[in-house]
Amino acid sequence: MKFDIEKIRSQFPVLHQEVYGKPLVYLDNAATTQKPQVVLDAISNYYTKDNSNIHRGAHALADRATGYFEETREAVREFIGAKEAAEIIFTKGTTESINLVAATFGRKFIKEGDEVIISTLEHHSNIVPWQMLCEEMGAELKIIPITDSGEIVFEEFEKLISPKTKLVSVVHASNALGTINPVKQIIDLAHAHGAKVMLDGAQSTSHLQIDVQELDCDFLAFSAHKLYGPTGLGVLYGKREILEAMPPFQGGGEMIKEVTFEKTTYNEIPFKFEAGTPNIGDVIAFKAALNFINDLGKSAIKEHEDNLLAYANELMLPIKGFQPVGTAKEKVSVLSFGINGMHPFDVGVMLDAKGVAVRTGHHCTQPLMKRLGLEGTVRASFAVYNTKSEVETLAEGVEKIARIKNK
Numbered sequence: 362m363k364f365d366i367e368k369i370r371s372q373f374p375v376l377h378q379e380v381y382g383k384p385l386v387y388l389d390n391a392a393t394t395q396k397p398q399v400v401l402d403a404i405s406n407y408y409t410k411d412n413s414n415i416h417r418g419a420h421a422l423a424d425r426a427t428g429y430f431e432e433t434r435e436a437v438r439e440f441i442g443a444k445e446a447a448e449i450i451f452t453k454g455t456t457e458s459i460n461l462v463a464a465t466f467g468r469k470f471i472k473e474g475d476e477v478i479i480s481t482l483e484h485h486s487n488i489v490p491w492q493m494l495c496e497e498m499g500a501e502l503k504i505i506p507i508t509d510s511g512e513i514v515f516e517e518f519e520k521l522i523s524p525k526t527k528l529v530s531v532v533h534a535s536n537a538l539g540t541i542n543p544v545k546q547i548i549d550l551a552h553a554h555g556a557k558v559m560l561d562g563a564q565s566t567s568h569l570q571i572d573v574q575e576l577d578c579d580f581l582a583f584s585a586h587k588l589y590g591p592t593g594l595g596v597l598y599g600k601r602e603i604l605e606a607m608p609p610f611q612g613g614g615e616m617i618k619e620v621t622f623e624k625t626t627y628n629e630i631p632f633k634f635e636a637g638t639p640n641i642g643d644v645i646a647f648k649a650a651l652n653f654i655n656d657l658g659k660s661a662i663k664e665h666e667d668n669l670l671a672y673a674n675e676l677m678l679p680i681k682g683f684q685p686v687g688t689a690k691e692k693v694s695v696l697s698f699g700i701n702g703m704h705p706f707d708v709g710v711m712l713d714a715k716g717v718a719v720r721t722g723h724h725c726t727q728p729l730m731k732r733l734g735l736e737g738t739v740r741a742s743f744a745v746y747n748t749k750s751e752v753e754t755l756a757e758g759v760e761k762i763a764r765i766k767n768k
């Protein structure tokens with residue numbers, strides 16, 4: 362192990378509690394990660410010392426808050442390897458980032474008879490906005506199929522893509538199964554056909570090193586709360602020339618250059634897409650979360666999480682009745698499973714009683730569950746602060762629960 366896990370855990374106050382008299386084992390990190398003390402302090406400091414509206418204030422606090430806010434934009438730029446900070450737009454989350462692209466890029470550039478391609482692995486937030494858009498514009502939504510192990514069938518994607526394809530929007534890493542999609546190949550093929558590519562990075566940004574220039578994706582969406590940062594905050598990255606060609610998303614303050622009753626001119630990017638007072642305190646605190654990740658290093662974090670996933674598989678695969686779901690070769694640290702004869706929700710409740718927090722259900726991927734012939738799964742997802750001993754607690758719990766039904 363490359364880092365001191367106890368030192369890392371000591372930075373997360375929420376982890377040090379008992380539920381039902383048992384130590385909390387938090388394994389619901391794909392839903393949201395816990396926040397380190399530096400993030401909590403940054404939120405508190407902002408409201409204690411700097412609270413002010415940004416960009417137009419003519420006073421010291423407004424200057425300070427604006428400076429910190431824009432520092433986070435620069436930190437996000439660096440985090441994903443974007444060319445310039447103007448390509449970083451703050452949103453409410455991955456969901457809003459995708460909806461922004463659907464409502465602006467989509468309405469302007471996707472017309473009747475055009476096609477949008479997504480995959481079977483998608484979260485509802487990367488399905489529904491495209492369905493809504495296609496319905497409105499008379500375009501068609503095409504779906505890349507997957508194998509039983511939860512990997513997209515690339516040859517089928519090759520068959521689907523055509524000059525009609527205007528956008529391919531795929532999840533980088535699946536929240537339900539952990540599958541890492543071959544996004545570089547997808548992007549290269551899409552571009553060869555003149556289509557733009559959006560990546561849903563909600564799950565990948567916390568585990569994988571991301572360089573948007575190297576990937577050459579046109580858009581990337583992700584959420585701060587899955588990166589040890591605050592809720593209600595997300596990012597949309599877009600290439601400058603595409604963002605400039607897109608109409609604004611919402612109208613209001615901040616996004617304008619000049620307003621008259623006859624005509625309004627719009628602000629430069631990124632402000633054109635940031636109407637109204639943004640989530641200032643959380644944006645400022647997000648920088649502390651990014652620093653926390655950068656200090657540990659993504660590759661060390663990934664190695665730690667991969668080890669936990671491998672250990673979980675080692676302990677649980679031999680359990681009678683344990684059924685892993687999603688066995689792709691390339692995965693982030695997500696373990697979806699079922700227990701023979703048991704409803705996932707019941708398994709979740711029984712694990713909860715042992716202090717183990719997991720997610721159960723369809724994970725906002727109903728079409729994927731349908732494809733796999735499942736109602737849902739139990740999902741354990743690991744983060745930087747999880748330990749081998751917590752994996753053992755999970756495995757012991759699963760073993761006991763499975764024994765009830767699989768004697």
Ligand code: PMP
Binds near residue numbers: 391484532564
């Ligand atoms: N896509 C994926 C793959 C996700 O895991 C999530 C969150 N579960 C989302 C999109 C939506 O993110 P948010 O709810 O933060 O907007």
